[in-house]
Amino acid sequence: WRTQAPLIVEINRLKREKNAAILAHNYMTPDIFHGVGDFVGDSLALAKEAAKSDATIIVQAGVHFMAETSKVLSPEKKILIPDLKAGCSLASSITGADVRLIKQRYPGVPVVTYVNTTADVKAETDICCTSANAVQVVEWAAQQWGTDKVILIPDEFLARNVARQTDVEIIAWAGHCEVHKRFTAQDIADMRAAWPGAEVLAHPECPAEILEAADFAGSTAAMNDYVAARKPAQVVLITECSMASNVQAESPATQFIGPCNMCPHMKRITLKNIHDALVHERFEVTVDADVLDRARLAVQRMIDLPP
Ligand code: 13P
Ligand code: SF4
Incomplete structure (x- = not known):
């Protein structure tokens, strides 16, 4: 943290200078999530924030499809992704x-x-x-x-x-x-044997056997809300590794125990390449006008549904 501090300060200065905002997904490392993220959350929350923000530049601290979704909802904004190779197996x-x-x-x-x-x-x-x-x-x-x-x-x-x-x-x-499919029912059985009181929360991208064995299934935001509301003494988050580190900051009394899997695509995003993205205004994500209009209809329909 101490060595990262100057970079965090500089990124936050650049954001003000360029009227830029950083959207950070829950799977970003804590230095990004807590240090420079203006809006943090799950895919749905970030898509909505991109549309509401009055920033002229958005840096998507997440993967490429998220940056495209931001562009679809905010065609007038410059949408940057710090690493174009940050993809997604889905x-x-x-x-x-x-x-x-x-x-x-x-x-x-x-x-x-x-x-x-x-x-x-x-x-x-x-x-x-x-x-x-x-x-x-x-x-x-x-x-x-x-x-x-x-x-x-x-x-x-x-x-x-x-x-x-x-x-x-x-x-x-x-x-x-590719991250959630690696979990096995044995992982959960092992955790339950070692930590009988722990609550097990799993992401819906996991195989059915995992969801059946878990106490709760929900998106990254839903898992966050569950921990914040119920404050379990011990919790297992069956999802990407950074999730536990980020949720932990808001629930210091809860003990977070493994296992977790790392998303190699999310982990391409670093403070360094976020900084470079802001300095050089790269790498811009664009979507063809025809595709953009049709894709926006589908995303907007979802956003317009009653809560
Ligand atoms: P949510 O944040 O919508 O739960 O999505 C998880 C995910 O894998 C995004 O890549
Ligand atoms: Fe895609 Fe990584 Fe999210 Fe899995 S964790 S859905 S591979 S971005």
């Missing part, structure tokens, strides 16, 4: 052409797309969802389209998790988060 599991083929196969069935997708994929979509609102969005789409089926892509585990909570039939895709 976003790269499906293309716009794939979605067009799925739609041909299931005519009249609405397409709900997880926000962890490219703008190209969102442009083929009827409405987006996040892990926090997927059940609500699926039920809304089924009702609006008057169907008993909904296509929910690309996360197969999120789709299965939603299918357990609704009567709507879910048509899924075989995309996975």
Whole structure:
């Protein structure tokens, strides 16, 4: 922390000079999350903040699909990502052409797309969802389209998790988060044996066996809220490693115990490349006008749903 302090001070100065804001996802390391993030949170919260902010430059401390989503919602702003290679295994599991083929196969069935997708994929979509609102969005789409089926892509585990909570039939895709799919039911069994009193919280991108064994499943923001409200003595967060470090700051009385997995894409973002992004105003994320307008419809529909 002490060695990072001058860089944090300089980044915060650059933000003021350039009227820039930093959107930091919950999986950013604590130096970014607490040191320079203007808005922090889950995918849904960051997408909304990008649209509301009056900054002219947004630095997305997160992965590429998040920067695209910010651009889609704020086309007039300059959206920067500190490392263009910060991708996502879910976003790269499906293309716009794939979605067009799925739609041909299931005519009249609405397409709900997880926000962890490219703008190209969102442009083929009827409405987006996040892990926090997927059940609500699926039920809304089924009702609006008057169907008993909904296509929910690309996360197969999120789709299965939603299918357990609704009567709507879910048509899924075989995309996975490379971080959450590595957890096993044995991980949870081992934790329960070692820490019998610990509460186990898992992200809905985990395989079904994990979610069945957990005490609670929710988005990164939902996990944060759960810990803040219930203040468990010990908690296991089955998700990306930085999550526990960031939540811990607000719940010092709770003991956070492993296991966790690291997202190599999120970890490409550092204080150093955030600084360079602000100095050189790089790397700008752009989206074709036609794709942007169609993708915005899908994201905006989600944002406009009642809470
Ligand atoms: P949420 O923050 O929406 O829960 O998403 C988690 C994630 O994996 C983002 O990449
Ligand atoms: Fe993608 Fe998973 Fe990394 Fe999130 S944690 S960016 S879903 S690979």
